[in-house]
Amino acid sequence: MVSVRLSHLKKFSCCLALGSALLASSLPASAAVGFWQSIQQKGVLRCGAATAAPYVMRDAKSGEYSGYFAELCRDFGENVLKVKVQFVDANWDTLVAGLQSDKWDMALGLNQTPERALAVAFSAPAQDYQVSFLINKQNPKMEGVTNKLADLDKPGVTFAVMSGTSQDKAVTAAIKKGTIMRLPGNDETRLALMARRADVLVDASDTNHLFALANPDWAKEILPVPALAKQGVSFGLPRSITEADRDVIDIYLTQRRATGEIDQLVNKASMEANAAK
Template identity: 80%
Template sequence: MVSVRISIIKKISCCLALSGMLLASASSALAADNFWQAIQQKGVLRCGAAPAAPYVMRDPKTQQYSGYFAELCRDFGQNVLKVKVQFVDASWDTLVAGLQSDKWDMAMALNQTPERALAISFSAPAQDYQISFLVNKQNPKVAGLGTKLSDYDKEGITFAVMSGTSQDKAISAAIKKGKIMRMPGNDESRLAIMARRADVLVDASDTNHLFALANPDWAKEIMPVPALAKQGVSFGLPRSVSEADMEVLNIYLNQRRATGEIDQLVNQASLQANATK
C-alpha cells in the first residue's frame, strides 16, 4: 500500500512539474510575442548608444544624442510606439552584452555578422556598410573611370589604405595589378590622396562619405562593384523577440529607406559631424 501511495505521489509531482514547465514556456512565449507591448506599458524605449559618427553622436556639452541611428530610434519610439526614448551610454564592447542583460531594448548601429547573430537578433539593415573608394576628380589617371573594381585595378594606379585594417585585408585580396600604399593612419592616407601620391583612397564607406562631403570641390566617392566587405548596419534586439514584433521594426525601416529618408538623415549627420570637427 505504501509503495502504491509513493507511486501516486511521484506521478502527481511529475504532472505538477510538467505543468509548471508548460506554464513557464507559455509565459516566455507570451513575453516574446509582446516585446513592443511591454515597452509601451513601461512607457520608455531604451536605446543602447555607442558613439561613432555619423551613426551615433553625443554632444560633449549637452550630452544630447544625434546621428542617423539616434534619429531613427527617437522617431520609432516617439511616433510608432508612442513612448519616451532614453539613450543609454554604452561602448562597442558592451552593446551585445547589454541586450542580453536587459540594460537596453535596442542596440544601435551594429554590423550584421554571423558571430553576433548567434547571440542576438538583427533588424532589417538601415544602411549598408561597405568599403568604398575616394578619388580626386581632377586626377587624369582616374577621370572617367566607372564603378567596376577592374576599372581601377591597373598598373600605374596606387591605392592608399590604413595598414592592418579590414580595408587593407580586403583590398590586398582584390587588387592584382595596382600598387597598394599602406599608411600608418587615416590622416596619412588622406594626405596621400590629396597630394596625388595615391590615386584611390580605400576606407569604410561612412568615413569616406564624411571626407567627400567635407571636400566637395575635388573628392568623389565610388562604391566598387563587386562590393568589398559589404554588411548590413542594423538595430540589434534580444533573440527572444518574435518574428511578428521584429516585422514592426522592419516595415518601419524598409519604408524609410525606400523613400530616401534614411539617406537624408545620413547626409545631415555627416554634415553635422564635419561641422563639429
C-alpha cells in the same frame, strides 16, 4: 459509466488548465504580451548607444544624442510605439552584452556578422557598411572611371589604405594589378590622396562619405562593384524576439529606406559631424 467519464474529463481539463498556467508563468513577460507591447506598457524605449559618427553622436556639453541611428530610434519610439526614448551610454564592447543582460531594448548601429547573430537578433539593415574608394576628380588618371573595380585595378594606379585594417584585408584580396600603399593612419592616407601620391583612398564607406562631403570640390566617393566587405548595419535586438515583433521594426526601416529618408538622415548627420570637427 457516464459519471465516471465526466469525472475523468474534469480531471483532464484541470490538468490542461494547470499546465497552461505553469507554461505562461515560465515565459518572460515580454514574450507573453509581445516585445513592443511590453515596452509600451513600461512607457520607455531604451536605446543602447555607442558613439561613432555618423551613426551615433553625443554633444559633450548637453549630452544630447544625434546621428542617423539615434534619430531613427527616437522617431520609432516616439511616433510608432508612442513612448519616451531613453539613450543609455554604452561602448562597442558592451552593446551586445547589454542586450543580453536587458540593460537596453535595442542596440544602435550594429554591423551584421555571423558571430554576433549567435548572440543577438538583427533588424533589417538601415544602411550598408562596405569598403569604398575616394578619388580626386581632378586627377587625370581618374578620368572616365566608373564604379567597376576593373576600371580602377590597373597598373600605375596606387591605392592608399591604413595598414592592418579590415579595409587593408579587403583591398589586398581584390586588387591584382594596381599598387597598394599601406600607411599607419587615416591622416596619412588622406594626405597621400590630396598630394596625389596615391590615386585612390580606401576606407570604410561611412568615413569616406564624411570626407567627400567635406571636400565636394575635388573628392568623389565610389562604391565598387563587386562590393568589398559589405555588411548590413542594423538595430541589435534580443535574440528571443519573435518574428512578428521583428516585422514591426523591419517594415519601419524598409519603408524609410525606400523613400530616401534614411539617406537624408545620413547626409544630415555627416554634415553635422564635419561641422563639429
